[in-house]
Amino acid sequence: MSPIRRIEEAKERCIAVANRVQSLPLSKVTDSCKQTLLRLVNSELNFLSRLSSASPDFSGPISANIGYLESVVHILQQTFVTGVSRVCKPIPLSSENEERKCSSKGIHVDIVCTVDRRPVWFIVSDRNPKYISWLGSHKNKGLRARVEKVLSAAQSCLMLKPFSVILFFSNGLDDVVTQKLLNEFGASQFGKEFSEFDCDFSKDLEYEWVNDFSRSYRRAIIFQLKVEHYSTSSESSQGCTCPLLGAVTPDWADKQSQLTLGDAFCSLILTLKLDNQDMESSKQRAILGDDLLNFDTTALIALVSGISNGGTGKLLATPVCEMMKRFKSNYEFVMAQVMSELQNPILVELGGLISGKRGMICESVHSEFKELVSMCGGHNEKLRAEYLLKCLLIVPDSPSERVMSLPTTRKIALKNKVIFGTGDYWHAPTLTANMGFVRAISQTGMSLSTIEHRPRALTGD
Template identity: 50%
Template sequence: MDTAGIQRLEAAWAKQRCLSLQDRIQSLPSSKLSAPAKVTLLRLLHAELRFLSRILSPSTPVTSNVGYFESIVTVLLHPALCHASRLCKPLPSSATHVDIVCTFDRFPSWFLVSDSNPSRISWSGGLRARVERVLHVARSTMVALKPSSLFLVFSRGLPDGVASAIGFQFGAVEVSPHANGVFFEGLELEEGWVSVGSWEMKGSRWFEIKIPGDNLDCSEKIPIIANALNREEVECGNDPFGELISLLKQGGMESVDVINFDTTALIAMVSGISNGGAGRLLRAPEIEMIQRFKGNYKFVIAQVNSELEKPILSEIKTAVEGKNGIICDTVYLEFKELICMCGGTFEKSRADQLLKNITVVPDKPSARVASLPSTRKISTKNKVVFGTGDYWNAPTLTANLGFVRAIYQAGMSLLTIEHRPRALTVGHRVVWRCMVELMRLCIGAWEVEEDLPWIQEKALDLVEFTGTVTQAIPGPRVGQSPLPWIVAIPLAYLGLSFVIAVFKTVKKFTSPRAKRRRVNAVLLKSVDELFQKGRDETGFNMDEILRKYIRYALNEKPFNPDTVADLIHLRTASMLEDHQVADVLNEISRRIVKEKGPVVMDIEDSQKKGFKRKLAVQALFGKVFYLSEIPEFCSRDSSLIVKEIFGVTDDDADTLRLHTLSESGIVETLEKLVDGDSGDSVDES
């Protein structure tokens, strides 16, 4: 057979292995890996299939990662490994790649898996750098994600020289993958619980590197002496609930074979729906059921149908068989309260019987669960319940899938066993508050949660945090509310200050001065628009327009407060710099002097025409000098030389200065004197 034919056979064989591996991954139970991790693995496998389906060049050898994926799945099937939360991707907030993040032998662990040919594995060829990088992250990461061990798995073996280097450099110890038991049963497939034969990974070599931390083995923890109430000899019936009770192991906490229950699990075990009441509820008239359960009718009927299709106690029996059941104080108090409010007669009896066969332990969340940041889904109560189970290295039986998903998203592997939710049923009526609480506990497994926008989720977290902090503040409360007086008084002061500030702001914006400012703004905007239009039509720039209008106002309009105000508004609307306004006044002064001459103080011997001209020049100087001294019109710029242009000394300027516009009589007299010359004084340039 030619090279191309061999290559096609190799590609076809690799594709067949991919398809077979895909079926194995699909059948892996949720106890082995989370749904997001399964999606990641299947996506990588699909990419490998697409690569193998391409037309390959005959000169290119077939290379495939199928062996690597097969090694990953084989490791996942190890009897001591469960709850893989992250596969074949970098760690959160880090670029470091880890193949498996899971729980191994009841402890959080990381795995690096290699399917390389042993002859091609070199200690200095990247293996040492990769292990160093992962170890650095494992030792420095937050407590919630810190593993107890890092496992190095070489599925096809490892040269002795490299193995010795790993042990010498990192303190790695070679372990037997079969030390945790060759045979295991109870692998949950889609069809149910089935028995599985032996697990093996021939030719592989496993190395374990311990990561220092706060994780404690059960043997190192102080045993909890079971309460006498919990250890009474209880007669178990022959019904499914009695069989479930008989499967619980009667023993102290010295045993490591422990299972932790949350409130949803206890409710599911004692619920009337789970204990033969499903058929009776389904046979009841619909109108009666709606009147009895009101808005929770659909919720209850959905659980009834689920129970008839697949009884939940059968699943729970497999999970609890031979194990010592524990609950923390928080779960004990919550369960007792719910049973008292919402439980029927038989449900209360089953609850008492159940509590006598499980151990109540103090609230003691593990360090890694307690260090998780509190969010809407990862609440403080959930951290206590699941953290206590993690402290005892016990899986938690729960229907709270919202919390489980949030844990997986955080990158943590936590021992959990999920079950479908069940609710309590009351003999003759439903307590509304109780049903709302039960739905809150169980609905996470029954409905698909909507992903809220980031900002909305943060807002909910802030509200939850604020409420928690408020409840933690000691002191007397305001009436029946949970708000303490020590918080209410500052809040009242802030509220009153806010109202006063709003009142002052409204008053300020409605005052006569504010109205005048708004009118001025409208005027300036109108003048500015007029400037723009006039400049476009005439071709004059802004300083020329200002100069011509000032000459017009000086010669043709009475020099009164309205005229001065108009000139100030015009100057503001022109948006000219102070030095540009000074240049305009200087230019006006030059043109006046050029037309009429400088200021002459001695006018006694002048003839009539010369007398009028000299008075007109003095009047025009007084107006220009008055404008130059108004701060709103022109600053005292060094370039302003009005007095020098008119040839006026400081003493003469003081004599001719218009101190106020109340001297309008003098101004009007001067205007009358120069009235005959007004036609000649208009600026034509």
């Protein structure tokens, strides 16, 4: 293949990668992350354009970075990768001790995201395995030094601290280097299946498919390094000493209660996992984060609200002047929720999110929810709240160190750090309508496992 054709093919690969970046959903990858990737792709395209115009007879290697960018996007497209908050940027390090160990610019991490509800870092290499040495030379520091620095940064970085570091070698790894990783760092095979191929197409001027840019990742080797194995004070070991305060299974045999609470509400609550006969076993599974779902106050209110439980007709039949007197400045907010409920009932939506899960709340949510229901809830809303609380595990406020390390601001309130941080501590996603806090967290670069739901208000039902 001629040099010009090789350059043109590399440019087409860049365009294909840019298209794949654009197609990544914002629910998975933040817009700032997408813009970072697009800047890198455009930089590569500009380099190739200058190369082809300035050196038409160029015969050297073409675009060392396009394969790397393809690998990063390939990882982002995997279904098990969620909550991507940072790509292709250094993790900032601030302490004097860290600065002595690492560059003042920090440690470069290719992807900060969530896998299986736990924060992880991805380090990506698209190099030819024969150029990846263990100890390095005067030109290359070697893989061992790189891994040591990344793990040191992972231990020290409170806000973005990962549960594990994933090493992704898209072109494989030499057997000797592989064995060194296993023996010296206790690396293990990453337990998730990646798709083996990426496939993209380009068009000619007549809009017929002419080029198929497929890439195989069959030779890829992926290792996982658990950060806690190198930490002197692991959060996971502390978690086993944190007692659950209680969970009681309600008695649904009372048919009158079902009539009062509503069939939809009762059916939804019954989909939660309830372990009243074996609480010790339930505690152990909960500590390990198996099937746990953390509820914030907005989620609990959405479950018990009169709007969610058949009260829309009554609200619509109420004269506007009475509604405005009751809800005051919240009138339009409440009516918007009523119309949303008529179009898409929220208990149906929430049923798909909580079915088969063990619901948990922290003490702060427990207290706040009871206070709000007491002040603003009606008779039926109070009954639903009472039954709902009997179905949930109540845990002490125990926010993770990394969430608490975030600066407290107007958008990142201490109360929310405690609630979401407790979910993070237990490796449980938080079900929430508080998207202002979620966006503020994302802007810090932290990957935090959350699930969004539409808001609902207490109506006095």
